[in-house]
Amino acid sequence: MSVKTPDTGNSARATRRKRKAEREEEEGSSPAKKAKASRISQTSNVDATLGFVKDGNVIHGARRKRKRRSRGAKAVVEVEGNSNDTNVKDEKAVDDNGVIDGDDEAVDEEDVDAVESADHDETTVALNSSTIKQAKKTRNRARRESKTGASSLKPTLEASERGTSGQHKTWTASAASAGRFLQHDPAFVQNGKDAGFLISANAREVQLLSLETSLVVRSHSSPSDKTVAHFAVDAIDNTLVHIAYDDGAINTWDWDNDTATTPVSHAKLEVVAMASGRPFNGTKSSLFYIAALKRRHAVFLGNEKLFETKAALTSILVVGNSDYLVCSGPSVLIIGSRLGRAAGEITWIEMPLSFTCTCLDARLSTLPNATTKSSGNIPVLSLAMGLEDGQIMVYSDVTSLFKSQALPTPRILHWHRRAVSAIRYSRDGNYIISGGKETVLVIWQLETGKKQYLPHLTSEINGIVVSPEGSRYALRMGDNSIVVLSTSELKPLAHFAGLQVTGRIATHLYPSQQSTIAAVLHPTKPHTLLAAVPPSIPRSENDVTGRPFLQTFDTRNSRHISRQALTRNNVTDFTLGPDRTPIVTPDVIHLAISHDGQLLATVDEWMPPLSDLGYLASDELDLDGERQKRREVFLKIWNWNEDEGLWTLSTRVDAPHGRANGIGFGAGRVLALASAPSSDTFATVGEDECVRVWSPKGRTRRSAIKTEPVSWVCKSSTQLPRAESAEETEPTGLFGASLTYSNDGSLLAVAPSDHDAATEKAPITHFLDASTGAVAASKAGLARAELKDIAFLGRYFVAVSTPAAHVWDLVDDVLMYKIDFPGPAGAWGAGHAKLAVSQDEGSFAVVVGDNVVEVYAPQSTTVLYRHEFDASIEGLLASKGTKGYTLIFSDATIRTVSPAGAEKVQPRLKTTFSLAASKFSSAGAEEIGQAGVAADAQAPVLGTVARVQDVEEDDRLVVRPEQLARVFDFGQTSAMPPVRDMFQAVVGLFARKPAMRPQAVRAS
Template sequence: MSQPTKRDADTAFEGNHIGDSQKPKRQRRRRSGKVEVTDTPSLLNATPSPAALKTTPSNDSKNPTSKIKDEITPETASSGSKPKKQIPTKTPTKGPTSKHNSEGSSQKVKGVEAALNKRRDGKPKALTNTNEHKKKPKPLESEPGHIQSHLTSTDGEQSEKSESKSKVLVNELTTEGKAVKSKRPRKRKVTLLKDRETSIENQKVEQLAGEDRSDQIVKNKQKRQLTKQKSKVVAQSKTQESNLKGSGFRLSSGNGGMFIDQDPILTADDQYLILPTHSEIRVYSTKTSLLVRGFQVDNRSDITSCSLSKVDPKKLYVSTSKGLVSLWDWTTAAAIGKYDTGDGLRQVIPLSQQEAKETILVLKDDVQGPKRLAAYSVNTFQGTFTESKTVLQRTNLSPCIRSCADGNVLLACVEDQLLIGHCQATTEGHSDLSYTWREITLPGFITSFDAQVNEGKSKTSRKVPFLDVAVGLNDGVIMLYEDILFKLIGKEKKNKASTDDIVGRRLHWHRTAVNTVKWSRDRNYIVSGGNETVLVIWQLDSNQRQYLPHLSTPILNLSVSAAGSSYALRLGDNSVMILSTADLLPSTNVCGLALGLTQKNSSLIVLHPNVQGRLLAAVPSDAAATGPFHGRYATLLQVYDIETNVQAGRQALTRNMVTASNAAPTGQPVKEPTVTHIAISHDGRWLATVDEWQPNAQDLDSMYIRADRPDLRHQSTETSLRLWLWNEENNNFEQVTRVDEPHTAGTNSVLGMSFDPTKVELATIGSDATVRIWSPKARHRNGVSVRNKANEQLYTWSCSRTIRCDHDTPLGPEGIEARATSAALAYSDDGSVVAAAWFWPETRSKLSLEPPGATFKPSRTRFVHLIDPSTGRIAFSEPSLLSRTSSAAKLLFHSRYLICLSQTLTILDTITNRLVSSPLQLDEQYVPPRSWSPFYLAKNKFDGTIALCVSRSEKPRGTKLVLLGLSGDSSGGPSVQVKVLYESSFTAMVKGLLALTTGPGYLVIDERNQYRFVRPSTGVFTKSVGGGKETEQVTRSLDDILGRQGLLGPAASATHGELAALPPSTADEHVGARGGLDAVLRFPSSAQVPTPTELFQRVVGVLAQGGETEVE
């Protein structure tokens, strides 16, 4: 290493500046004496002890002088010139540094000597402003090898031995650092410290004098290499952590969802319809049935009720499940005021008004005690809430409280008791909130009620209002009581505790519970609805009934407009309909996503492969209804646009009881077939469904005897495989083929199915351990092809191949093969391989009870079979992907890798037959057997990511969503690395996870039918995983641009051979090219149109991505 060049002492320690007021005094101190430099060869690489770190001055860390090593430039600088920046080199030494060395001027010879002495000592401590040291410095020529050694070890650390030996010296120097900070130097103390330092340093010099300098250089080089490697590892770990936190993916907030259980709100002018969901308030236009605006109230809790203010109809009260009551201006979606009550709220009711103040009632839900109805005074201008008093406190109080007569009369119900509260108005006409409660017991449980004050009769001189009440019971009876309050008060005056002689009018037509009942505005009619899908209008004067049948779904809630000209009905399929009272014709229809209960091992939702945001779901007709049999039977196909939150179509998939009686002669409900599986082809033209129907157990008693095996009764189940073809003329799917019992008859005979991603071919997997391949054949009659009216070829589907995989099937009692309870099936990306796996129930305990002579073939391992669908040959069976305790799994191909999700996540390289290590460890609380919630696995072909979703069934319930990326090894080898790209968790359970088919990202749907998008936040992707360029769509028709296309888009209108003839890469290119401007320029309504600046930025971003694709 080259020898150090000379440099002035001021230049060697540039960068330390002190205040101008102390400059002259410290310069005089420096000129007044000389300093002494003591040889401390071990100080340069000494590591401070914890005690030294505690006693080090705080300004030491900010002082770059303590980090500057012996690096001297040939330039010099005076005290008046600007200091030149030095590049500090990190060193573990942290000792005292004098602030006075960076100021003032000194002689050139002193500066050179001081600089050289600094290189020997490794610390600038000798340049402190003390007048005590006046000895001349020792000549440096006597130890040239020592200086050479320290110049060589500038960038490295000394060995641990030298570091441990120098701790005492560092502590002493740290103590000296405090003395340096004082304004006046303490000569005696510094002298003692210098003497101790000299003695200790001399000892260190003697110990290190005999060490070999070449060995020291080698050790320093090795340490420098280790330091560099550690820094690289730390940098890589930090990069991975930053990629995990900000990888470019974002989970959107919940959209859509189920409408809450309350009456729809119509504004006074009948122009707007306000419908709350569990997450937001949605305002619709009654003229167009489109969303005008929506706003979220609280992200941490669910909305329980909302009601319009009586002071200002533009203001809306909203209550949440965690005790937040708020006041909003629904015309601008602006919050006026919020108040936390501390308890969960079930209902909010505006009561009365007094100029700018309004009194409201909130029903508080106390888990440990009775429910409490409390009154609050609200300043509607300032948005402040003040609690007044408790009005009512009862156990099991239902959240259906009504108020009448400007708040002077309240009605509530508890099971079979109707509570009526009455308070006398003050002289000023206001209520004092002191209610007298009276009860009446009804002959059944109350399911709904409504009340109205007869204004014509109330104009008399008596103080008690004429209150008429209609009560709906759980047995279908409607009880009508006229002037009920006056009769109850009369009973009290006669000292009669019983109310049996208060007889109401009995109206009975409904077979089941009356879900809703309402008075008309003219008080001449009563409107009711129930599970019979019929709206009943009762004419009280003539005792006649008028019906509006075939609504196809139960009626849950009903409200009458202020003018009495329309009815707003909330139906069981998560929709709201507004009917005109004149002709009972619908004028407004708002539909939400109507998914039913979650299937255990299947998902009943698919995304259209060619139309953006088009969701196809098998839904029940009563998804929003409550009861033991509601929401279980998926009989309808709902085509839903998730981008605009609008229903695009609806049709039947099975036979149903929509237009017929749903009750048997014995009174029990008739079961409907339910769709258990759904799949769509790669071109979007073919739809496959599997439905299953099982009769009531009572109907099978006469067909079997007690000696028959129980499994014979399950063979009465009817299973059908249906193939549907899209009809462009009628905008719906038409059934082409129905296959009865596609697998061995029995319950859950079909456990899964999947379409070939490259051609029109379907594979089904059954409980009989077989895989069957289905393919269409052209219809011919007498050698002539059969065509429809549009001259299109007609097809018939049939089984082309059956593949048996029963070699590992266990045998049950009496030597009968056991039936699988669940299975997994997946096609490879090129359609050349089918992966299949079965799961059988545990039969070990049952087998041990059988006689010794019985033979059994229990399954010891869970195999995943790789099958060639063209020949039906099992190419390979892998036993290491599934554990022996697995009860279900999801399979997915990603290029050459087979991904299996069960109790663990395993990845198999199908070419090398080796498992790929995964960094993801699934929580035991979210996978079987701890959790029985379904789990999901999906792959996006545009960005090459993999998403998995697991849920926890026990409380506290929650869901974890993880996105993974598979990338090649950095060394260039055939191995792959699995990285976690994104991870999120939320409290809701999940019904489905789907990969977006027209762009990168995923769709997540929770148990309340709220859907969220997981999309990259870095922009619009224009490339698929395969790397091929996307062909830009140059010409587009007006119908395509303006959205005037068929229900499933122009892709479905192609002839039968067009899209099927295209290779997969070409079809994907057309799909990817459509995703850009369509996604940016598509708005569900005028209220959701962004600002011009934001719209311009979106369009420019999409065009920029397209330009980059062309350049590439």
């Protein structure tokens, strides 16, 4: 039934509507209406039928029809259905383009008035002409805006279609931190007011290092389009540092006042080495540098070219008051002298070498003139050269070179077994200090020939610097660190360590492959990075090395925390075999840390070198088989020792996995390692196609502060099912695999990959019950290509294949979308695909190719963030308590990618009541146990602990004065850390869980 109500029959309501329409014409439509009108439907099949909602009830099928009449006529809106169950505020109209058209408020209120006046009857309401005009204007504007901003989601999205900004939040990348020291010796400086400093540099900045606090006091960052190549401290004023960049530009930094000059370009020269000397042609100091030209090297003084040669040069020394310039290369020695010459004139002599020079030092001294009656002294230039074969050649006087055109007979010193990396004269000239790959500092007494050793430095020595007063040595180590020693006792005075991770390197296990880094973020300290690192940083990708050490690094403050050994190493042993082949160490290939940060699982692997087994095999294939038979694989579980600040070994499992059936005997490879998110459990998958879950045994060991498991056992072992093929006649094992736990720890997903990468079979993903190890489901449709990495993100399952990303809704069992990445599939080799999920942010990140990172939400294919970096990305990590991701690059720098304005989640005290009103100490507010139960369920336990603490007074929290002293002992004011860091350190001391005796706790 349709009842027409004339406009004159409800004059009061019509007058009210007219006034409201006039008021809206003056104010215009609100931004909320525009936003409502520009909503985008993400459903491909949207019904134009409107649903009216009131009191939680939805009336389906209600439609609103607009009828247009001739000019001046009334517009009629027909409302069908129960008008009392209508709330027009949620009304939506969908046009043909899939745009939800939210009408203006005037029309909505008109319908509401009509519904109220109908009193459960179907009513047609006549609107006044001014309201209709305003409604048309608002609707047309909304449609225009929606057409320009509308977008539809596609199942597959190409790279050219993806945007660079998020839907709701803007993501940003932080500035690079950490970094690797340049292959440049540091320099001692002093301003007369402090104990002294060191000048060092990485590619991003030049740093002022305090010898008193071992901290970076000040730094000078390079311009955004430049990287630091070399630096030199001014010979007259050591508060000035001359900096050369990769494009040939040079500027000067005053580290005392923290000011710098504008970089001055020198014709785009590639600066190879640089040194500062005394005034050469005026009152200012002279800056000499070696630049690489086309097939030649030249020595420059400012813009003036002094000497040019075809030989390659690597170093330059300025001796005396710029009396001599000594330049060297692997096969050449060049000396320039200005003694006896006019101002600005230099006599050069170039000497080819019959040996390979690796390092050089020069010293100028004087001897009494015995040939004449004059009292003048004769200058003597002495040289010490380190050779590739480990010898040291000492030339006591090479000034005769300008007369005889030949080097005199040297004195040979030989102790190093491998190339000499660094050599220096002492200040008095009585000693020579040398170092190399043997991790031993050797001090030679020239007069007697006696040697003094400082062994066990944990890393090779790449450079040596003697302080101006001769009381300290600065050693540039091969593990990206600098150590300062006293010359009298050879005790360390300062230590500066950077991030020691490496990029993709060739290991002794599989020289043809390149291994990526093994690193994790601490779950309760999200800014603490744990990474497996080598003894020394490889200088090239072909250097064979292992990673037997664990480095703990503070990513927020770019500070080294600790370093310890995880496997056997050659720190105290010889590094060469009888046939002079390097003795390699085991390689830590996997790391995983428990949910509470108290347990660490590592997997290390070792195989004998090829040279040791050559006599057992007739060809290369047999040789590889012999190596695999002798392979050693260990799974190790470590407990965190809070008092010592180190990880202590709890259990070692020999050969946790065997080789595939039919291949042979020996230890099988561990392909993946994962940690359970809510229990002390680890899982591994091996080449034998088995998934094993490891958990602590029932027996525990009670210490003074906690109870820790003594041994670990294999809780379950599951053989993965596989589709057998009639064509497969030879036994094969797994070539690779990915392993991950679900968010609640109930499921364990495994994505294996076979040896035959060219197979057409779809990869299979298995889902296992984490408690029993039974296979709950196996799916073969997640991706068409081999899966490289997998992860759970809430109800979604994210898988990265070659090269695409797939997001699967596990609840509805549907593929949400697939994203194809650019580049050939061959660029996505083993270990190149990287995936990380942020449970706090609800997003996932993937590394595309080598240096591009993209961030997505599982509900949409719109890219939240995309950035292409200069260096290749070697690690992509996410941790609990942070919103975003941590990126580790090949140059040992670190960046974080996170939503703009989102502060990192800091650990909070778990106090929900006033401690002053409580009868027990603040420890009662700490969470007891590791199960993560609710706070109300923990109330009885808290009361029990409180009673124990009342009785056991020795268990109360004690903060020792030396602990507070370490927080505030930062030396001079310029080295003071940020106040926030100091506050967090103090809170961390007083908010610790006090030592409790578990045996004293009894149920109440």
